[in-house]
Amino acid sequence: MITPEVADRIRAAIAKYPSARSAVLPALHIVQETYGWVPKEAQADVANLIGITSGEVSQVVSFYYMYFQKPVGKRVIKVCQSISCYLRGSDPIIDYLKKKLNVQAGETTPDGEFTLLVVECLASCGSAPVLQVNDDYYENLTYDKIDRILAGTEKSAAQLQLEYDEKGVEIPGLYSNYSGPGTVPEAGS
Amino acid sequence: MSGMGVYLNLDVPNMKDIDVYIKHGGYQALEKALKEMQPSQVTDMVKASGLRGRGGAGFPTGVKWGFVPANINPKYVVCNCDESEPGTFKDRKIIEHNPHMLIEGIIIAAYAIGAVKAFAYLRGEFAFGAKVLQSAVDQAYARGYLGKSILGSNFSLDMVVHRGAGAYICGEESAQLESLEGKRGYPRLRPPFPAVSGVYAKPTLINNCETLSTVPLIVKNGAEWYSKWGTEKSKGTRAYSLSGHVNKPGTYDLPMNTTLRQLIDEYGGGVPGGKKVKAVIPGGSSAAMLPASMLDTPIAFDELTAAGSMGGSGAVVVMDEDTDIVRATLRIHEFYREESCGKCTPCREGTFWLVQILERIAHGGGMPGDVEKLLDICSQIGGRAFCLLADGAIPCIISSIKYFREEYDYYIQHGHSMYADREIAEAAR
Numbered sequence: 193m194i195t196p197e198v199a200d201r202i203r204a205a206i207a208k209y210p211s212a213r214s215a216v217l218p219a220l221h222i223v224q225e226t227y228g229w230v231p232k233e234a235q236a237d238v239a240n241l242i243g244i245t246s247g248e249v250s251q252v253v254s255f256y257y258m259y260f261q262k263p264v265g266k267r268v269i270k271v272c273q274s275i276s277c278y279l280r281g282s283d284p285i286i287d288y289l290k291k292k293l294n295v296q297a298g299e300t301t302p303d304g305e306f307t308l309l310v311v312e313c314l315a316s317c318g319s320a321p322v323l324q325v326n327d328d329y330y331e332n333l334t335y336d337k338i339d340r341i342l343a344g345t346e347k348s349a350a351q352l353q354l355e356y357d358e359k360g361v362e363i364p365g366l367y368s369n370y371s372g373p374g375t376v377p378e379a380g381s
Numbered sequence: 382m383s384g385m386g387v388y389l390n391l392d393v394p395n396m397k398d399i400d401v402y403i404k405h406g407g408y409q410a411l412e413k414a415l416k417e418m419q420p421s422q423v424t425d426m427v428k429a430s431g432l433r434g435r436g437g438a439g440f441p442t443g444v445k446w447g448f449v450p451a452n453i454n455p456k457y458v459v460c461n462c463d464e465s466e467p468g469t470f471k472d473r474k475i476i477e478h479n480p481h482m483l484i485e486g487i488i489i490a491a492y493a494i495g496a497v498k499a500f501a502y503l504r505g506e507f508a509f510g511a512k513v514l515q516s517a518v519d520q521a522y523a524r525g526y527l528g529k530s531i532l533g534s535n536f537s538l539d540m541v542v543h544r545g546a547g548a549y550i551c552g553e554e555s556a557q558l559e560s561l562e563g564k565r566g567y568p569r570l571r572p573p574f575p576a577v578s579g580v581y582a583k584p585t586l587i588n589n590c591e592t593l594s595t596v597p598l599i600v601k602n603g604a605e606w607y608s609k610w611g612t613e614k615s616k617g618t619r620a621y622s623l624s625g626h627v628n629k630p631g632t633y634d635l636p637m638n639t640t641l642r643q644l645i646d647e648y649g650g651g652v653p654g655g656k657k658v659k660a661v662i663p664g665g666s667s668a669a670m671l672p673a674s675m676l677d678t679p680i681a682f683d684e685l686t687a688a689g690s691m692g693g694s695g696a697v698v699v700m701d702e703d704t705d706i707v708r709a710t711l712r713i714h715e716f717y718r719e720e721s722c723g724k725c726t727p728c729r730e731g732t733f734w735l736v737q738i739l740e741r742i743a744h745g746g747g748m749p750g751d752v753e754k755l756l757d758i759c760s761q762i763g764g765r766a767f768c769l770l771a772d773g774a775i776p777c778i779i780s781s782i783k784y785f786r787e788e789y790d791y792y793i794q795h796g797h798s799m800y801a802d803r804e805i806a807e808a809a810r
Contacts, residue, residue, distance in 0.1 A: 209541065210455075210498070210581055211563070211581055213562060213563035213564075214543075214561060214563045215563065216563035217505075217543070217545065217546050217560070217563065218543065218544065220546065221505070221544060221546065244563075248563075248564075251565055252546075252563070252564070252565060255548065255565040255566065255722075256505070256545070256546035256547050256548050256566075257546075257547040257548065258505045258506070258546040258547035259546055259547075273715075274467040274468075274666075274712070274713075274716055275467050275468060275625070275666055275698055275709065275712055275713050275716070276467065276468050276624035276625050276630075276698055278709070278712045279624075279625045279626055279698070279699075279700060279704070279709070280624075280625070280626075312465075312467070312549065312716050312719055312720065313465060313466070313467040313468070313549075313716070314506055315464045315465065315469060315470045315472070315473045315504070315506070315507075316470055316473070317467070317468050317469070317470050317622060317624035317625075317696070317698075318470055318622065318624050318631040318632060320624060320630070327506075327508035328509075329509070349509075350477075350509040353477060353478075353509075356394055357394050357395040357397065357398075358394075358395070359394075360394040360395075
């Protein structure tokens with residue numbers, strides 16, 4: 193099922209390791225980047241390229257939570273609910289997103305645009321509450337910020353950091369040890 | 382503001398660029414190690430510095446390096462960048478902002494033990510970090526700090542940046558090696574330990590990201606310089622991750638004799654709204670919580686163990702006086718239930734059972750005897766599971782019951798939290 197280009201990328205990954213099987217996780221990331229999820233046919237292709245059984249691939253897909261075994265929305269929103277985000281208001285954030293998108297956690301919007309997931313600690317506790325949209329982190333969340341994130345007009349943490357590296361402009365919370373206002377999100381703040 | 386320790390030059394823009402890194406003294410430690418020191422001297426220096434593992438276990442780093450046998454090859458270095466302990470976010474800053482410091486530490490460690498290849502295992506969510514680290518690795522290859530005959534010596538090293546895919550258990554050493562080999566992240570039976578039989582059954586040195594990032598500082602400035610900070614058994618500085626109810630959450634690299642009160646008040650700006658601290662988790666959610674009366678404990682390994690908690694990952698989570706401890710504990714235990722790998726019964730069944738009872742209590746169905754049952758389940762998990770994830774899954778609830786028993790009793794007696802009643806009483810006034 194996978195294209196020759198994807199197969200080449202997987203072969204390049206395999207070449208980096210003393211044992212081909214080590215490339216299973218990287219290969220599955222390449223598949224998911226390309227197709228948005230990991231179809232069974234792609235799993236079989238990965239197994240063939242690496243030289244293991246498709247069962248040995250599917251047991252990895254089912255163990256690691258980042259791999260999707262069914263199609264998901266174009267933008268997968270993952271909201272952290274672990275203790276530090278919880279203490280700084282992740283529950284209201286999750287409720288807000290459920291209402292805005294009109295889905296439960298784990299569901300995809302009917303237009304196929306968003307999937308809403310609730311996840312565990314994303315290692316961004318100093319700028320809590322935090323969510324990811326696909327691979328991008330969005331931190332120090334407020335309801336207004338979430339509106340902008342859904343509209344696609346908010347900068348991600350990585351974009352802010354790259355701006356800092358290029359221009360040396362101080363971004364509050366990014367490189368000082370202080371990461372932002374100490375209140376749980378209020379509507380409109 | 383400039384930092385110290387692994388956050389030295391924290392405010393310098395673009396430290397991920399090799400020229401900026403070199404301009405600020407980068408790769409001088411590597412040069413010193415390769416040109417002036419024997420591999421065993423590097424290990425001795427790390428031993429003398431008193432550096433202890435910064436991932437969670439706090440094992441003496443130099444001693445761990447010494448466990449790797451000299452005469453079995455090939456040998457590998459694995460850098461554990463799987464940072465997933467709730468409350469911890471110190472390694473991410475190193476990877477995204479100062480990856481060359483990490484690379485330099487990995488190369489020096491590989492030189493010390495005679496490794497031929499190094500893997501940086503990043504948690505899958507660090508997609509951006511993996512890109513940044515890979516670019517830095519490419520730059521290091523281009524300048525001759527990685528690859529064949531580094532800096533003209535007869536030491537060569539290859540480095541691979543490897544991403545996990547979402548599993549807290551893969552921060553556990555042996556599970557990480559299983560994952561690196563392309564399998565499910567189930568922990569291994571030890572012995573044999575990774576030093577003797579690690580990845581691909583070969584001798585492997587596996588250390589935390591911050592631990593290895595500290596090595597260039599030690600090699601450049603010497604063991605005495607590093608050991609002049611800290612407490613007697615917790616030498617040096619560490620990057621604390623401060624979060625929860627504080628005004629200035631963030632990462633702070635500070636000497637290890639810093640107390641919880643100093644971190645929270647002097648650096649963290651105190652609790653928002655001028656409220657009081659109710660409880661602090663001093664070392665990541667696998668560490669027992671401590672009440673406000675113990676805030677003058679230094680955030681160091683032995684001192685925290687003596688206080689009934691542990692140094693862990695150095696993640697300090699602050700809970701203010703209005704925190705519902707039962708619900709916070711429930712949230713923490715949902716994490717362990719989620720992340721239990723399922724291999725062994727005490728953890729797999731125990732984490733589910735604990736959450737089941739906590740949920741029942743939090744939603745008004747608590748019954749007399751529930752607290753005793755929770756403690757009994759914990760005693761069947763602790764020390765009886767296949768790996769230490771389970772041992773980290775119980776201190777929170779045990780300490781919450783020890784210090785805040787009245788909150789559980791109130792829930793069980795009244796069917797709701799004491800905070801609900803307090804709010805109603807205050808509203809009526």
